[in-house]
Amino acid sequence: MLEPFKEYLQKKVAITDEQFDLISHKLKVKTFSKNEMILMKGDFSTQGFFVLNGLLRSYSIDAKGKTHIIQFAPEQWWLSERNGHFNEPSDFFIDAIESTQAILMPKDFINEAAEIVPCMNPLNSTMLNNAIRFMQKRINMLLSATAEERYLDFIKLYPNLTLRVPQWMIASYLGITPESLSRVRKDLAHKHFHP
Structure with missing residues (x-):
């Protein structure tokens, strides 16, 4: 079951099968059923x-009970709640939108793996920088982009999710109402068919 993760790493860094065998003993594969809650707000989690x-998906729920989706994680995406790395309770919930198989890795996995496979260090740095860039872009989109621009960016980032998640979840991620999303989709369909 770890084979897809090994292939993913081998595309990113020069890691041999033998090196992967040495670092993979701390990894576990777990299956989550559809709608299963994986992490509750306030829990302590050090796993990615x-x-x-x-x-x-990771999300928060505000005082009025409204859900705010922070991130989706489809195939070959990473997801973690960073507070756990600092021994602080989680700010977010994580659950499975679909039946999901994921590799669970302890927070120190990359650092420990880098002791055996030094080329993991640049990968870790790249992943952290990409995560920061992703969040900065996301914040900027929420602050300054139109609903249409946000939706087009969503499609670019998550090309196969529009048919996999309910529209209200996409609207939640975009920070707009489902009605606004419906209008955006109609406008885009109209533009596409009536140039």
Whole structure:
């Protein structure tokens, strides 16, 4: 079951089969059923997830009970709640939108793996920088982009999710109402068919 993760790493860094065998003993594969709650707000979690198949999401719920989706994690995406790395309770919930198989990795996995496979260090740095860039772009889109621009960016980032998640979840991720999303989709369909 770890084979897809090994292939993923081998595309990113020069890691041999033997090196992967040495670092993989701390990894566990777990299956989550559809709608299963994986992490509750306030829990302490030091695990990260690498999605093999299926779909996870992280989200918060505000004082009025409204859901705000922070991230989707389809196949070959990473998802973690960073507070756990600092021994602080989680700010977010994580659940499975679909039946999902994911690799669970402890927070120190990459650092420990880098002691055996030094080329993991640049990968870790790249992943952290990409995560920061992703969040900065996301914040900027929420602050300044139109609903249409946000939706087009969503499609570019998550090309196969529009048919896999309910529209209200996409609207939640975009920070707009489902009605606004419906209008955006109608406008885009009209533009596409009536140039």
